[in-house]
Amino acid sequence: GEAPAIDTGNLINSIQVEPTRTGAIVYSTAEYAPHLEFGTTNMGARPFFAPAVEQESPRFERDLAQLEREIS
Numbered sequence: 001g002e003a004p005a006i007d008t009g010n011l012i013n014s015i016q017v018e019p020t021r022t023g024a025i026v027y028s029t030a031e032y033a034p035h036l037e038f039g040t041t042n043m044g045a046r047p048f049f050a051p052a053v054e055q056e057s058p059r060f061e062r063d064l065a066q067l068e069r070e071i072s
Contacts, residue, residue, distance in 0.1 A: 003048040004036050011036070011048070023064065026053070 006012060014030035028049065039045035 001039075001044045001046045003051065004046050024060070 004011060011028065011030050011033065014028045014033065016027055016029060018025040018027075033049070035043070036046045037049050038047075
């Protein structure tokens with residue numbers, strides 16, 4: 001299905017990023033995020049997280065590689 005609409009901004013504002021030594025941990029604090037991402041028995045999936053990760057991964061990896069070169 002298509003990504004959820006932005007009505008209140010709660011879902012997008014719930015996205016958190018915790019940098020790690022070699023990457024980052026990205027997650028949502030919205031209780032309903034897994035239901036949207038994976039669907040339920042009563043609702044089809046409306047993925048928003050995996051498509052965003054897929055779209056941004058090349059840029060993140062490029063930026064991380066640049067940072068590693070600068071540190072070295």
